[in-house]
Amino acid sequence: MLTDARRLSRDVRVRRATLEALTVALTVAFVFYLVHQARQASSLDLGFLSDRAGFGVGDQFLTNVSGNDSRWAVYFAGIMNTIRITVFGMILAVIIGLVVGIARLSSNWLASRLALLFVEAIRNTPLLPFVVFWYTALVLQLPHIRDSLSLFGVGYASNRAIALPWARPLDGAGTWAVVALGAFAVAAGVWMFLHRYEASTGQPSRPWRVSLALLAVLAGGSYVAMGMPLRWDTPQVERFSYAGGLQLSPEFVGLLLALSFFNGAFVAEIVRGAIQSVPKGEREAAAALGLSGWQQMSLVVLPQALRAMLPPLATQCQALAKYSAVAIAIAFPDLMTVGGTIINNSGEAITMFIVMMLTYLLLNLLIALLLNGPQWRFQRGGKRRI
Amino acid sequence: MSLALLLAACSSDGPAAAPSTGGASAAPVATEGSTLAIVRQRGVLRVGVNDQLPGFGYIRPDGAFAGFDIDFGRALGAAIFGDATKVQFVSVSASSRFGALSAGEIDVLIRNTTWSLSRDSSLRLTFAVPTFYDGQGVMVRASDGINSLDDLDGAVVCALTGTTTQLNQEDRFAGTGVRYQPLVFDRNETLQEAFIAGRCDAWTSDKSQLAARRAAFPVRAGGPQSLVILPDTLSKEPLAPLVRDDDPAWADLVNWVVLGMLAADELGVTSTNVEQMAESPPSQEVARLLGVPVQGTVFNPGLGVATDFMRAVIRQVGNYDEVYQRNVAPLGIPRAGTLNASWLDGGLMYAPPYR
Numbered sequence: 001m002l003t004d005a006r007r008l009s010r011d012v013r014v015r016r017a018t019l020e021a022l023t024v025a026l027t028v029a030f031v032f033y034l035v036h037q038a039r040q041a042s043s044l045d046l047g048f049l050s051d052r053a054g055f056g057v058g059d060q061f062l063t064n065v066s067g068n069d070s071r072w073a074v075y076f077a078g079i080m081n082t083i084r085i086t087v088f089g090m091i092l093a094v095i096i097g098l099v100v101g102i103a104r105l106s107s108n109w110l111a112s113r114l115a116l117l118f119v120e121a122i123r124n125t126p127l128l129p130f131v132v133f134w135y136t137a138l139v140l141q142l143p144h145i146r147d148s149l150s151l152f153g154v155g156y157a158s159n160r161a162i163a164l165p166w167a168r169p170l171d172g173a174g175t176w177a178v179v180a181l182g183a184f185a186v187a188a189g190v191w192m193f194l195h196r197y198e199a200s201t202g203q204p205s206r207p208w209r210v211s212l213a214l215l216a217v218l219a220g221g222s223y224v225a226m227g228m229p230l231r232w233d234t235p236q237v238e239r240f241s242y243a244g245g246l247q248l249s250p251e252f253v254g255l256l257l258a259l260s261f262f263n264g265a266f267v268a269e270i271v272r273g274a275i276q277s278v279p280k281g282e283r284e285a286a287a288a289l290g291l292s293g294w295q296q297m298s299l300v301v302l303p304q305a306l307r308a309m310l311p312p313l314a315t316q317c318q319a320l321a322k323y324s325a326v327a328i329a330i331a332f333p334d335l336m337t338v339g340g341t342i343i344n345n346s347g348e349a350i351t352m353f354i355v356m357m358l359t360y361l362l363l364n365l366l367i368a369l370l371l372n373g374p375q376w377r378f379q380r381g382g383k384r385r386i
Numbered sequence: 387m388s389l390a391l392l393l394a395a396c397s398s399d400g401p402a403a404a405p406s407t408g409g410a411s412a413a414p415v416a417t418e419g420s421t422l423a424i425v426r427q428r429g430v431l432r433v434g435v436n437d438q439l440p441g442f443g444y445i446r447p448d449g450a451f452a453g454f455d456i457d458f459g460r461a462l463g464a465a466i467f468g469d470a471t472k473v474q475f476v477s478v479s480a481s482s483r484f485g486a487l488s489a490g491e492i493d494v495l496i497r498n499t500t501w502s503l504s505r506d507s508s509l510r511l512t513f514a515v516p517t518f519y520d521g522q523g524v525m526v527r528a529s530d531g532i533n534s535l536d537d538l539d540g541a542v543v544c545a546l547t548g549t550t551t552q553l554n555q556e557d558r559f560a561g562t563g564v565r566y567q568p569l570v571f572d573r574n575e576t577l578q579e580a581f582i583a584g585r586c587d588a589w590t591s592d593k594s595q596l597a598a599r600r601a602a603f604p605v606r607a608g609g610p611q612s613l614v615i616l617p618d619t620l621s622k623e624p625l626a627p628l629v630r631d632d633d634p635a636w637a638d639l640v641n642w643v644v645l646g647m648l649a650a651d652e653l654g655v656t657s658t659n660v661e662q663m664a665e666s667p668p669s670q671e672v673a674r675l676l677g678v679p680v681q682g683t684v685f686n687p688g689l690g691v692a693t694d695f696m697r698a699v700i701r702q703v704g705n706y707d708e709v710y711q712r713n714v715a716p717l718g719i720p721r722a723g724t725l726n727a728s729w730l731d732g733g734l735m736y737a738p739p740y741r
Contacts, residue, residue: 136576
């Protein structure tokens, strides 16, 4: 009997199964404990989100909610602001990262040292003071609205807003947008056809020039034909704010710049690593073919580096979405700021925090889906080419 | 001590207004196990307070607590022990204050706390009479020419998150049809920077808070005189002391220390004339308040403390007006013309008869 038990306890399969069962049991117990605790402290009922919000959102993106809407609606305006900062922040961060990452590998001593300084200075600074610094020391120091800076006579900059001229849609703008989209599709099709034709026959057929000219003629022609349904709207200075045009709040601009530069430093390192992962021989071969430095980079190295770049870029984009929660420090109404106010007004802290965490989870899964889709395509393409 | 407690336990069953011929200090009355008995046994009163709100509860450069709320804590110490220094102030945060009181860490909470129904009903705590009628106000730059809420149409209004001010603001502005843009910060420093830079036209919070922020407004940005608090009040924020709701006798004592200070204000008894008034009381009311014999008998307040407890309170701390003038008036909130004026001057401060 005793030897049997001893033999069992020394059996790898038994040990493994026991360990696995224990892990599962502990995990299940922990989850049950968490849910139990949450239920003790809160009803986990989402009903309060249907109540009247009672507070508005100052800066909105594609939404138009007021204090009379439900808390859901106001929270959605916060989500849209988080999406706005993530999308535009990531675009800027990639541009900054590409420039800095390439400069970092440049043979120009000054360019590579400056890039190194930028990357190291930012990577060794915490985000929160960085964001507050950009906002208070740079954006808020723009002049008061009374002394607005004029931007070439068509826009204004002050610490109330950055107001830019913007196309305001008139009647028929929607129809024209559909027509323009069709023109874009036609131009893209022509580009693809000519590009393939050029690649297969070697006949120079100028895909860019032809398709862009086609787009200009189709979209421009229909715009004039439909009575010019967009009006150029230039902002005007009023007592407390600007009227008309596109207005960017100082909070948005401050957060956008801070997050772009902060994440740009990390993207720069991703770009540098990806470029260095491309075998040296590729570049040497391109040089041997007589390609210029820029052509070597844009035609040979970067397309291959892109494959190595995409997975860490997707991760960085998810990080940016999460970093944007510092918005509350500078009064940008993202989902954390709006959610925080809902908690203060309703007292439903636990439920609301769960909702907020789930929102971030969904946003990040969406980012993974969008950015990892092309990644698979690139990798298959890459394998085929090798 | 045990003898005193025994005596206290015996006499607590007696008639509340039993005449006592004793001199200045009649035998203290306190039921064993009551909050008052526990405080007496400990020898010091524990008061939960704010330590960062100038004028109301803050720490002076010399390390001592000072402020309007602090003075009511000292008054309670004077009432119980005849000594306003037998008070230990405990700093509690906005979120930890109710827990600290429920758990018995502190005996009374005097920390600019708004009396509201849900707090009163759900927390197993009870509010004493308000010491200060506050309300949400709006502060603007004097140079902007804004004189009332109506002038704020289209303006940017800064507020701190974590308060109900946003809701009040929305309700009030929606009622008047005035549009405004909210800008909600989570830190006071960032809000102040934005206000100084001219990012917002108005700053909203409780008026007492605004006054404190105004008093500390940096000179580089124009100093306090560059700011004006508008006369409009957007919400009711009565600030009151809090006690646990398991000891009504203790709540009575806290109430009557505050009310006694109001009565002293109405009767004109101050810290400078209290001894003179005790020598020759101008009226029977003053005699009852100060525990001076009237026709040979001393009025017994029946609160479990010395019959002349208000004499110690007024001598050591002062009446309501003195406490107000010492702490709140320097912030730029005069008492006259506000809700905190005496009912005799059109305010809400009113003491029930002290008899």
